[in-house]
Amino acid sequence: MSITSSVSNTSAQTVNGPHGTQSEINAKSLSPNLNTNLSRAEVRKQIRLARRSLSTEVQAEASFAACRRMLEKLSALKAQHVALYLSHDGELATAPLIEALWQQGIQTYLPRLHPFNVGQLLFLHYHADSPMQPNQFGILEPKLDVRNVMPVERLDVVITPLVAFDIKGNRMGMGGGYYDRTLANWHSKGKPLPMGYAHDCQQVSSLPCEHWDVPLPSIITPSRIWEF
Ligand SMILES: Nc1nc2c(c(=O)[nH]1)N(C=O)[C@@H](CNc1ccc(C(=O)N[C@@H](CCC(=O)O)C(=O)O)cc1)CN2
Numbered sequence: 001m002s003i004t005s006s007v008s009n010t011s012a013q014t015v016n017g018p019h020g021t022q023s024e025i026n027a028k029s030l031s032p033n034l035n036t037n038l039s040r041a042e043v044r045k046q047i048r049l050a051r052r053s054l055s056t057e058v059q060a061e062a063s064f065a066a067c068r069r070m071l072e073k074l075s076a077l078k079a080q081h082v083a084l085y086l087s088h089d090g091e092l093a094t095a096p097l098i099e100a101l102w103q104q105g106i107q108t109y110l111p112r113l114h115p116f117n118v119g120q121l122l123f124l125h126y127h128a129d130s131p132m133q134p135n136q137f138g139i140l141e142p143k144l145d146v147r148n149v150m151p152v153e154r155l156d157v158v159i160t161p162l163v164a165f166d167i168k169g170n171r172m173g174m175g176g177g178y179y180d181r182t183l184a185n186w187h188s189k190g191k192p193l194p195m196g197y198a199h200d201c202q203q204v205s206s207l208p209c210e211h212w213d214v215p216l217p218s219i220i221t222p223s224r225i226w227e228f
């Protein structure tokens with residue numbers, strides 16, 4: 001059965017029961033009492049370690065569970081142009097989601113570091129034959145071809161990687177400020193809609209925030225959809 005047909009009619013609430021699968025519960029218990037008085041750097045370090053410690057089996061199960069929920073959300077939004085990321089350093093894997101979006105004919109885009117504007121991202125169309133190259137962090141990104149660049153304001157949704165999030169939707173990333181810059185004006189323009197994508201174990205009760213941090217209106221994890 002294709003990913004698309006196996007997930008598209010499934011209700012988010014009933015996939016794995018109210019508390020998720022056993023492995024998701026195990027994943028959740030990795031960072032239950034993280035002291036959020038820690039510095040941003042320390043929170044980043046601890047959560048990156050927690051998500052990197054997930055087994056291959058938990059990672060795979062998590063990526064399919066989150067994929068179902070994300071497809072449901074994107075379908076409700078009628079999203080046609082969706083930016084996402086290629087997973088790195090224990091991030092919730094996007095491979096099943098990318099495959100499903102391609103099968104549905106939804107256009108997908110990946111970030112690449114801007115060649116001149118330090119700290120900025122460009123979003124390039126991504127398909128099965130896109131020429132790719134690693135960036136300075138070792139993450140594969142599409143080779144620069146201006147014909148494939150999509151202006152951010154024409155994207156419907158930006159599926160946003162993150163290191164940690166809290167119960168108010170505050171987000172902390174890898175520390176480059178790339179997504180904060182990309183999303184700085186989304187609220188006033190109404191587009192693109194940012195949606196966080198993360199493991200359950202990346203949630204903390206409260207994050208230390210700065211004025212440039214852009215809170216997320218929704219975050220999808222393997223066990224639930226958070227709306228803020
Ligand atoms: N998968 C994915 N792609 C993404 C991001 C992301 O968070 N995840 N980004 C989100 O912004 C941008 C890249 N930002 C990144 C920032 C820091 C590091 C990183 O690994 N830093 C190392 C130190 C790197 C060095 O300078 O040598 C580290 O902290 O250990 C990776 C990506 C664009 N692409």
Ligand SMILES: Nc1ncnc2c1ncn2[C@@H]1O[C@H](COP(=O)(O)OP(=O)(O)OP(=O)(O)O)[C@@H](O)[C@H]1O
Pocket residue numbers: 161162171172173174175176177178179180181184210212213
């Ligand atoms: N809109 C912005 N304009 C200019 N600088 C910004 C903006 N947003 C963030 N920055 C700068 O980026 C740096 C890193 O910010 P921060 O630690 O919040 O990144 P992050 O959210 O963890 O990373 P990312 O968004 O790439 O996932 C900070 O020094 C901050 O000053």
